[in-house]
Amino acid sequence: MGNKYWKRPEKLKLRGIQSSIMLTLSVISFSLLLILGIVMYLRFSASARQEMISSTERLIEQTGESLEDYLVRMRRISDSVYYNVIKESDFSSQNKDIQRGMNLLYEANRDNLRSIAVYNDYGSLVAAEPVALQKEDPDITQQGWYQQAMEEMENMHFSTPHIQNLFDDAAFRYYWVISLSRVVELTDRGTSQSGVLLVDMDYSSIERMMKQINSSSNGQYFYLCDGSGKIIYHTRQIQISKGIAAENSIQAAAYKDGVYDEVFEGEGRKVIVNTISYTGWKLVGVIPYSAFTYGMFNIRYFIVIFLLLMAMMLVYVNRMVSVRISSPILKLNHSILEYEAGETPEIYIGGSKEIRYLGLSVQNSYEQIDKLMKEIVLEQNERRKSELDALQSQINPHFLYNALDSIIWMVESQRNDDAVFMISELAKFFRISLSKGRTVISIKDELQHAKSYMNIQKIRYKNAFAAVFDVDPDICGCCTVKLILQPILENAINYGMVDMDGCGEIKVVGKQENGKIILSVIDNGMGMPEEEARLLLTDNNRVPKHGSGVGIINVNKRIQVLFGKEYGLSVKSELDEGTEVSICIPAIPHTEENRKVLEKGYIFSKEELAEKEIWGINHEES
Numbered sequence: 001m002g003n004k005y006w007k008r009p010e011k012l013k014l015r016g017i018q019s020s021i022m023l024t025l026s027v028i029s030f031s032l033l034l035i036l037g038i039v040m041y042l043r044f045s046a047s048a049r050q051e052m053i054s055s056t057e058r059l060i061e062q063t064g065e066s067l068e069d070y071l072v073r074m075r076r077i078s079d080s081v082y083y084n085v086i087k088e089s090d091f092s093s094q095n096k097d098i099q100r101g102m103n104l105l106y107e108a109n110r111d112n113l114r115s116i117a118v119y120n121d122y123g124s125l126v127a128a129e130p131v132a133l134q135k136e137d138p139d140i141t142q143q144g145w146y147q148q149a150m151e152e153m154e155n156m157h158f159s160t161p162h163i164q165n166l167f168d169d170a171a172f173r174y175y176w177v178i179s180l181s182r183v184v185e186l187t188d189r190g191t192s193q194s195g196v197l198l199v200d201m202d203y204s205s206i207e208r209m210m211k212q213i214n215s216s217s218n219g220q221y222f223y224l225c226d227g228s229g230k231i232i233y234h235t236r237q238i239q240i241s242k243g244i245a246a247e248n249s250i251q252a253a254a255y256k257d258g259v260y261d262e263v264f265e266g267e268g269r270k271v272i273v274n275t276i277s278y279t280g281w282k283l284v285g286v287i288p289y290s291a292f293t294y295g296m297f298n299i300r301y302f303i304v305i306f307l308l309l310m311a312m313m314l315v316y317v318n319r320m321v322s323v324r325i326s327s328p329i330l331k332l333n334h335s336i337l338e339y340e341a342g343e344t345p346e347i348y349i350g351g352s353k354e355i356r357y358l359g360l361s362v363q364n365s366y367e368q369i370d371k372l373m374k375e376i377v378l379e380q381n382e383r384r385k386s387e388l389d390a391l392q393s394q395i396n397p398h399f400l401y402n403a404l405d406s407i408i409w410m411v412e413s414q415r416n417d418d419a420v421f422m423i424s425e426l427a428k429f430f431r432i433s434l435s436k437g438r439t440v441i442s443i444k445d446e447l448q449h450a451k452s453y454m455n456i457q458k459i460r461y462k463n464a465f466a467a468v469f470d471v472d473p474d475i476c477g478c479c480t481v482k483l484i485l486q487p488i489l490e491n492a493i494n495y496g497m498v499d500m501d502g503c504g505e506i507k508v509v510g511k512q513e514n515g516k517i518i519l520s521v522i523d524n525g526m527g528m529p530e531e532e533a534r535l536l537l538t539d540n541n542r543v544p545k546h547g548s549g550v551g552i553i554n555v556n557k558r559i560q561v562l563f564g565k566e567y568g569l570s571v572k573s574e575l576d577e578g579t580e581v582s583i584c585i586p587a588i589p590h591t592e593e594n595r596k597v598l599e600k601g602y603i604f605s606k607e608e609l610a611e612k613e614i615w616g617i618n619h620e621e622s
Contacts, residue, residue, distance in 0.1 A: 022322035102129040149181040176203035218294040227280030229253035442590040444476040450485040471510030496525025
């Protein structure tokens with residue numbers, strides 16, 4: 001189908017459309033999945049963060065209420081001691097009633113109390129419960145709870161945790177207490193005086209409440225401080241008291257109730273503050289930012305599993321979609337590839353409306369291409385034949401005129417034998433020149449044509465030069481364009497044998513090299529400069545001084561028209577040394593089949609030439 005060329009175009013390497021569709025869908029799907037995963041993580045993270053803050057606020061609020069309830073009970077105990085026991089009684093006459101009342105209140109609340117004591121304005125102990133010996137010279141007036149009560153007489157005051165150091169304990173135990181102190185009015189022998197009522201609360205009750213909420217393992221913790229930032233309870237209270245650790249309690253005491261962001265010791269954290277009523281204490285919850293990510297492990301695990309399942313499902317869906325979309329396209333592509341490979345399959349027409357239309361278009365295009373290719377081949381063959389005929393027609397009849405003049409001269413000179421020989425050679429010459437209108441002949445015929453021409457010329461020039469033919473017999477059965485040696489021999493005679501005085505020699509050599517045939521015309525004539533030799537095959541404007549005028553440019557064109565651009569003539573010449581003109585043509589056996597193919601303008605490929613080995617083959621003239 002159509003002409004074949006030396007180099008056939010390689011098949012295009014196309015990425016499979018199915019893979020492209022699947023890759024595109026997968027990239028889009030996984031991108032959306034990644035975005036979805038990030039959005040889900042951020043939403044879950046924000047929700048979890050807010051939930052942690054909310055749960056911490058609720059826990060602080062509940063704990064604050066418990067602390068407030070506890071402190072309110074202590075206030076009530078203090079109020080009961082003051083209003084129900086002390087205020088309406090005279091210590092001089094009702095000491096036992098006062099002691100009994102204090103005992104009843106102590107026993108009723110002993111789980112939360114460590115002691116109840118009343119001191120006068122000089123710091124002397126008036127009454128105490130449980131009954132115990134006061135330590136020698138405890139210097140009550142220098143106690144912080146006493147001074148605070150005397151300075152702000154209208155309020156109740158809660159101290160920070162401290163060791164109870166007022167009374168001797170037979171077991172020599174020391175108790176941590178929080179002191180609730182207030183100024184009260186004492187009556188002794190009918191005289192009123194100021195005093196201080198002290199209620200020591202057991203610190204362990206507050207400690208238990210704080211320990212219950214400090215059970216998290218993610219770094220979150222809670223502490224309690226008073227209004228000035230002094231620590232009442234902290235998980236690292238001992239380290240803080242020794243200066244090993246630190247806490248931003250002073251800043252927290254200045255906060256109003258709410259949630260705050262702060263950086264302490266290089267670590268970002270959330271601080272939640274709640275004020276305990278009546279006391280000014282601050283219950284503070286601390287959530288390090290690292291605690292938020294600590295609780296996100298399960299969420300991350302869930303998102304990863306979810307994304308993996310979605311990815312697997314999308315891969316399957318993408319596979320099905322890509323197969324469904326690409327299947328008709330692949331079938332169409334397969335039929336096109338088979339068509340390009342030289343087969344004649346039916347172009348696939350199926351699938352969606354667009355694919356069917358594309359298949360019909362391709363089929364119509366191929367039909368049109370086939371039709372056009374056949375027309376082009378016919379036109380090309382005709383053009384080649386026309387070119388060969390035009391080049392062939394350029395042979396100047398000047399040689400015929402000279403030959404006939406020589407024959408007439410021989411007849412008139414009674415040289416009948418020479419005339420007969422010359423007429424015989426001229427007949428052979430023109431028989432091969434005509435060759436029944438063929439352009440391709442065997443090398444054997446071309447050599448015979450050259451020999452006839454040289455025999456005629458030798459008679460004309462009275463044997464002024466010698467002609468030698470040294471041709472490998474194995475190449476005589478190969479194809480050649482006719483009349484390629486005669487113009488070169490003519491040039492060798494007209495330009496090389498001038499002034500040789502009978503010592504000139506023209507040699508025709510033929511051989512095969514690497515699948516090519518080389519025919520060389522070598523003369524020992526005058527030669528020419530190298531620059532002029534290069535112009536012989538390229539300068540169409542050169543006007544020959546004498547000879548046929550066909551020239552070797554004509555021969556070179558005829559060879560290349562028939563066999564291709566890589567074949568043709570080459571010229572080597574050196575001044576006063578001679579000239580060598582070499583003809584290179586492919587080694588194609590001269591068979592009727594090959595001759596007809598070449599006559600039609602077909603150019604054999606390298607692979608086809610390799611199959612036409614001619615070593616040892618002798619072909620008879622077709």
